[in-house]
Amino acid sequence: xxxxxxxxxxxxxxxxxxxxxxxxxxxxxxxxxxxxxxxxxxxxxxxxxxxxxxxxxxxxxxxxxxxxxxxxxxxxxxxxxxxxxxxxxxxxxxxxxxxxxxxxxxxxx
Amino acid sequence: xxxxxxxxxxxxxxxxxxxxxxxxxxxxxxxxxxxxxxxxxxxxxxxxxxxxxxxxxxxxxxxxxxxxxxxxxxxxxxxxxxxxxxxxxxxxxxxxxxxxxxxxxxxxx
DNA sequence: TTATTATATTGCAATATTACGATTAATATT
DNA sequence: AATATTAATCGTAATATTGCAATATAATAA
Numbered sequence: 025x026x027x028x029x030x031x032x033x034x035x036x037x038x039x040x041x042x043x044x045x046x047x048x049x050x051x052x053x054x055x056x057x058x059x060x061x062x063x064x065x066x067x068x069x070x071x072x073x074x075x076x077x078x079x080x081x082x083x084x085x086x087x088x089x090x091x092x093x094x095x096x097x098x099x100x101x102x103x104x105x106x107x108x109x110x111x112x113x114x115x116x117x118x119x120x121x122x123x124x125x126x127x128x129x130x131x132x133x
Numbered sequence: 134x135x136x137x138x139x140x141x142x143x144x145x146x147x148x149x150x151x152x153x154x155x156x157x158x159x160x161x162x163x164x165x166x167x168x169x170x171x172x173x174x175x176x177x178x179x180x181x182x183x184x185x186x187x188x189x190x191x192x193x194x195x196x197x198x199x200x201x202x203x204x205x206x207x208x209x210x211x212x213x214x215x216x217x218x219x220x221x222x223x224x225x226x227x228x229x230x231x232x233x234x235x236x237x238x239x240x241x242x
Numbered sequence: 243t244t245a246t247t248a249t250a251t252t253g254c255a256a257t258a259t260t261a262c263g264a265t266t267a268a269t270a271t272t
Numbered sequence: 273a274a275t276a277t278t279a280a281t282c283g284t285a286a287t288a289t290t291g292c293a294a295t296a297t298a299a300t301a302a
Contacts, residue, residue, distance in 0.1 A: 026255085026290050028160075028291095030159060032183070033162075033163060037163050044155075045158070047157075048153040050142035050146040050150040061234075079261075083281095102278055125166060125170075134259085136286070136288080186291065187248085187250090188292060188293080190249095192250090192290080207299085210246090211299095244302080247299085254293095259287080259288065260288090266282090271274100
């Protein structure tokens with residue numbers, strides 16, 4: 025099939041999975057890391073920095089933007105991308121919440 | 134293509150992406166949450182709890198096991214799964230490290 | 243030995259993802 | 273206006289993922 029049965033999961037499970045899925049490609053990790061490092065708008069040089077073709081980077085950016093992980097502002101002929109700080113906080117707490125579900129007790133196996 | 138160009142990324146970027154990808158499906162989130170909640174081995178009742186067919190759950194478990202996120206011990210005719218605590222710590226710090234790359238400065242857009 | 247039970251594997255159909263060349267759209271520059 | 277620059281979109285090929293029925297395997301029970 026190739027089609028996830030989202031309807032049988034909770035909203036939180038689907039939300040978490042969607043975020044994780046967006047982070048599930050090294051190019052998108054690299055893009056986010058670069059945006060963090062630059063701390064500010066970075067535009068088409070992502071193509072150079074990362075080393076994938078322009079349409080490919082554009083596609084990855086679109087995915088990150090669809091999930092509100094980044095924002096894009098048009099500046100002349102170029103587009104300026106940056107982390108969506110407000111939303112990133114939510115993502116962080118959602119993920120941390122999940123990661124810390126981890127109890128201190130030992131597993132039985 | 135459908136084939137990720139892993140060779141152009143750093144080991145850390147690929148590692149992060151692989152983990153995120155494994156978490157990028159609500160069924161796998163649900164499995165992990167259940168294992169956490171039970172804090173101990175849980176076996177075939179995952180099929181009931183989650184509501185996907187047995188082969189599908191088995192496949193998701195395999196993926197989680199391949200990434201060392203969970204362990205599986207045979208106990209009689211059933212298999213007992215649980216979180217791989219040691220590795221989970223590494224995963225947590227890797228992800229937290231990434232999530233906290235976030236500087237305090239404002240984005241420019 | 244012959245069920246029975248629990249899980250894994252195989253095979254397959256439907257869909258999604260990744261990557262990129264070609265093209266388009268929008269703004270700048272000359 | 274004509275051209276250049278930048279990024280988005282379209283189309284497409286190759287591959288991956290999701291889900292399940294059918295089957296196989298392994299361990300116990302009768």
